[in-house]
Amino acid sequence: MNSYAEIFRWRKQQIIEVSMNHQQLNELHDEIIEKTVELAMEKVQSELGSPPAPFAFFLMGSAGRFEQSVWSDQDHGIIFDGSNSCQFYFLTLGTEITNGLAEVGYERCDGLVMSSNPNWCQSIAGWKTQLVDWLNEASWKSLRHFSTFFDSRVLVGEVSFLTELKTEVFQVLRQQPSLYLRLVENVDFIKKGIGVFGQLLPELHGENTGTIQLKQTAFFPYVNALRLLALKDEMFEPSTISRFKELSFDAYPSIKSYQDNFIELLDFRLYFKKEAKNYQEVHLIHLDSLTKEDKQKLKQLMKKGYKLFSETKTIMEKECSTWS
Amino acid sequence: MELVLMDNLWVIIGTFLVLLMLGGFILLEAGSTRMKNAGHIAGKTIFTAGIGSLVFWAVGYGFIYGDGNWFIGLGNFFYGDASFSGEGLSPAVDFMFQMMFALVALTIAFGGFAERAKLSAYVIFAVLFSALIYPVVAHWIWGGGWLADHGKQDFAGSTVVHLTGAMAALAATIVLKPRIGKYNKDGSSNDIAGHNQVFTALGVLLLWVGWFGFNGASTFGVADAFFGFAILNTQLAAAAGAVAAMLVAWALTGKADVPTTLNGALAGLVAITAPAGFVNPWAAVVIGMIGGVIVVYSMKMFDKAKIDDPIFALSVHGTVGVWGTLANGLFAVPAFSTDIGWGQAGLFYGGGFTQLGVQAMGVVTSGLYAFIVAFIILKVMDKVMGGIRVTEEEEIIGLDMSEHGGYGYPENIPHPNDKQGA
Numbered sequence: 001m002n003s004y005a006e007i008f009r010w011r012k013q014q015i016i017e018v019s020m021n022h023q024q025l026n027e028l029h030d031e032i033i034e035k036t037v038e039l040a041m042e043k044v045q046s047e048l049g050s051p052p053a054p055f056a057f058f059l060m061g062s063a064g065r066f067e068q069s070v071w072s073d074q075d076h077g078i079i080f081d082g083s084n085s086c087q088f089y090f091l092t093l094g095t096e097i098t099n100g101l102a103e104v105g106y107e108r109c110d111g112l113v114m115s116s117n118p119n120w121c122q123s124i125a126g127w128k129t130q131l132v133d134w135l136n137e138a139s140w141k142s143l144r145h146f147s148t149f150f151d152s153r154v155l156v157g158e159v160s161f162l163t164e165l166k167t168e169v170f171q172v173l174r175q176q177p178s179l180y181l182r183l184v185e186n187v188d189f190i191k192k193g194i195g196v197f198g199q200l201l202p203e204l205h206g207e208n209t210g211t212i213q214l215k216q217t218a219f220f221p222y223v224n225a226l227r228l229l230a231l232k233d234e235m236f237e238p239s240t241i242s243r244f245k246e247l248s249f250d251a252y253p254s255i256k257s258y259q260d261n262f263i264e265l266l267d268f269r270l271y272f273k274k275e276a277k278n279y280q281e282v283h284l285i286h287l288d289s290l291t292k293e294d295k296q297k298l299k300q301l302m303k304k305g306y307k308l309f310s311e312t313k314t315i316m317e318k319e320c321s322t323w324s
Numbered sequence: 325m326e327l328v329l330m331d332n333l334w335v336i337i338g339t340f341l342v343l344l345m346l347g348g349f350i351l352l353e354a355g356s357t358r359m360k361n362a363g364h365i366a367g368k369t370i371f372t373a374g375i376g377s378l379v380f381w382a383v384g385y386g387f388i389y390g391d392g393n394w395f396i397g398l399g400n401f402f403y404g405d406a407s408f409s410g411e412g413l414s415p416a417v418d419f420m421f422q423m424m425f426a427l428v429a430l431t432i433a434f435g436g437f438a439e440r441a442k443l444s445a446y447v448i449f450a451v452l453f454s455a456l457i458y459p460v461v462a463h464w465i466w467g468g469g470w471l472a473d474h475g476k477q478d479f480a481g482s483t484v485v486h487l488t489g490a491m492a493a494l495a496a497t498i499v500l501k502p503r504i505g506k507y508n509k510d511g512s513s514n515d516i517a518g519h520n521q522v523f524t525a526l527g528v529l530l531l532w533v534g535w536f537g538f539n540g541a542s543t544f545g546v547a548d549a550f551f552g553f554a555i556l557n558t559q560l561a562a563a564a565g566a567v568a569a570m571l572v573a574w575a576l577t578g579k580a581d582v583p584t585t586l587n588g589a590l591a592g593l594v595a596i597t598a599p600a601g602f603v604n605p606w607a608a609v610v611i612g613m614i615g616g617v618i619v620v621y622s623m624k625m626f627d628k629a630k631i632d633d634p635i636f637a638l639s640v641h642g643t644v645g646v647w648g649t650l651a652n653g654l655f656a657v658p659a660f661s662t663d664i665g666w667g668q669a670g671l672f673y674g675g676g677f678t679q680l681g682v683q684a685m686g687v688v689t690s691g692l693y694a695f696i697v698a699f700i701i702l703k704v705m706d707k708v709m710g711g712i713r714v715t716e717e718e719e720i721i722g723l724d725m726s727e728h729g730g731y732g733y734p735e736n737i738p739h740p741n742d743k744q745g746a
Contacts, residue, residue, distance in 0.1 A: 192578035192579075194578075195576060195578050196574070196575045197575060199576075201577060204515070204577060205512070205514050206508070206513075206514050206515070207508055207510070207512060209512035209513070
């Protein structure tokens with residue numbers, strides 16, 4: 001395909017066929033993004049020549065976790081193995097990719113987590129310094145950046161670059177286990193989805209009145225819990241499901257039992273939001289669109305998520321108390 | 325000191341406390357609305373209190389307490405002298421205390437004007453409300469009018485002050501229509517948050533203290549130190565209202581919402597205003613608690629009905645004012661009603677439905693009168709004045725600027741003449 005518009009048209013044709021299958025849908029997303037990146041690389045190459053150093057283009061956020069719905073926003077970065085003088089080239093590439101992805105239907109990230117941003121487009125050495133700085137600073141913002149970075153996988157280029165960075169991260173955490181607790185605190189606030197009477201709590205004001213924010217109230221507890229466990233058990237896999245799978249049953253019998261709930265939640269979202277028209281809509285479910293049974297199901301999945309997070313917290317706290 | 329002088333002293337202290345409630349309203353209303361209107365809200369409250377005082381002196385008091393008929397009093401206009409018979413309250417003390425209630429009712433009514441009415445509308449409505457609306461209802465219930473003959477119980481004014489003010493506010497919100505940006509095209513409503521919850525909370529606290537004068541001095545004397553009992557009931561109801569509203573909001577929405585909690589305290593106070601001297605303390609707790617629950621649902625109901633009530637005056641003073649008045653018909657004990665010749669005991673004390681019926685009739689007739697007359701007045705004003713609402717541009721820049729020429733918080737709002745860049 002020779003233009004972003006062409007990729008976008010292809011996306012529209014293909015996505016209908018896979019919109020009900022989580023695995024196929026995410027494989028398609030990977031394919032679309034890969035084609036876009038390749039086209040962007042060709043464009044930059046024709047202007048600035050070949051890349052001055054080997055590099056890796058990696059995905060983060062829901063794309064990184066292989067958990068995208070029909071619509072998704074952009075979260076990506078670049079790691080290159082070269083001196084800082086190469087940064088200009090890769091930032092140009094990052095900007096081309098960002099613009100290209102926007103054209104093929106991925107909204108730009110509000111938080112600028114994109115390879116067009118110098119913070120997310122660095123040399124291996126630069127990345128290492130930044131990651132260590134983020135962990136040492138341990139502020140709300142720096143840990144948010146860190147968590148975003150950690151749910152990542154390489155889509156194009158050298159897979160080993162990202163592995164090297166994650167290995168570095170695990171080392172820092174091993175030396176300062178108190179950071180695990182800060183990482184727990186960083187995601188401890190969960191937007192309530194269920195009230196004391198067991199009722200769902202929709203938005204009360206504004207354009208989204210009557211809708212449930214699926215991302216914050218249902219997904220975050222699962223995703224955040226498994227990321228924390230992945231950090232502790234030094235897993236390289238970014239997807240929540242593969243993290244579930246990698247956990248040893250003997251060590252976490254109870255945690256493993258939530259895996260099916262998370263798969264159900266993914267299916268639930270796909271089922272209700274397959275016809276969403278944009279990224280904002282993907283995470284909003286209107287209460288009126290749910291039957292009594294659907295509501296029961298959603299509540300059950302939310303409650304399981306809250307329990308999972310709470311159990312994870314206990315595990316992390318226990319572990320940390322044995323280290324200190 | 326002679327008992328009668330102590331009576332007078334107590335009621336004048338109550339007068340001061342009730343006047344201070346206007347300070348509570350300033351903080352409450354300014355805190356619950358946006359920064360660009362804060363100076364206007366503070367200033368107009370003082371200004372309209374001035375108008376209300378003069379009108380009450382000229383005709384208001386006379387329409388309530390002058391010799392007249394079942395509908396209105398006539399006489400005692402331009403009231404006031406230094407006379408004192410040596411019995412009861414001196415005319416000046418009584419007059420001052422009564423005037424404060426009229427000012428509170430007026431300020432409640434203006435809650436429905438918030439953030440969009442022209443200053444000139446405030447001026448004219450202050451005159452007409454203080455002359456034609458409040459005094460008529462007050463005459464019916466307190467001035468020897470037709471509802472007084474039926475034994476209507478309203479200790480300190482759940483109906484006379486709060487419901488009357490709220491019904492005028494309702495008429496105003498309907499005539500003025502919602503603020504810009506309150507409702508979306510799809511019918512959903514936006515939360516236009518107030519700019520200072522601390523002001524709102526302090527406003528509530530000031531009102532709470534003022535209410536001790538409002539209800540406590542409505543004993544009109546110190547005999548048997550009964551004022552203490554009325555104040556005890558007042559405190560319990562306010563406390564129960566605050567607690568109930570926060571718990572209900574938390575249970576319903578998952579958020580222990582601060583403005584709702586504050587409205588719960590006010591709801592408890594409004595609810596106990598009619599029954600303060602008629603019920604036992606346990607009943608005061610129940611009345612306040614139910615007030616705190618009702619106010620939450622009422623706020624939701626008005627929001628759904630697309631009636632934009634920026635400071636929740638309709639729910640706090642209107643809906644809960646109705647509840648407070650009806651509560652007498654349920655909880656009034658014989659010792660403070662039948663035995664002293666002020667109406668009947670409530671349903672739960674063997675009084676049957678008689679008093680409840682009288683209370684309901686009082687609510688309906690007083691509420692209807694206040695609403696209809698206020699609505700007609702505002703509609704006529706709207707026609708004659710070429711609209712009582714400011715223009716869209718004025719509403720957007722804020723009433724501080726459009727109506728007064730300067731902001732209440734000048735440092736925090738960019739001046740139109742400030743140059744940006746070169």
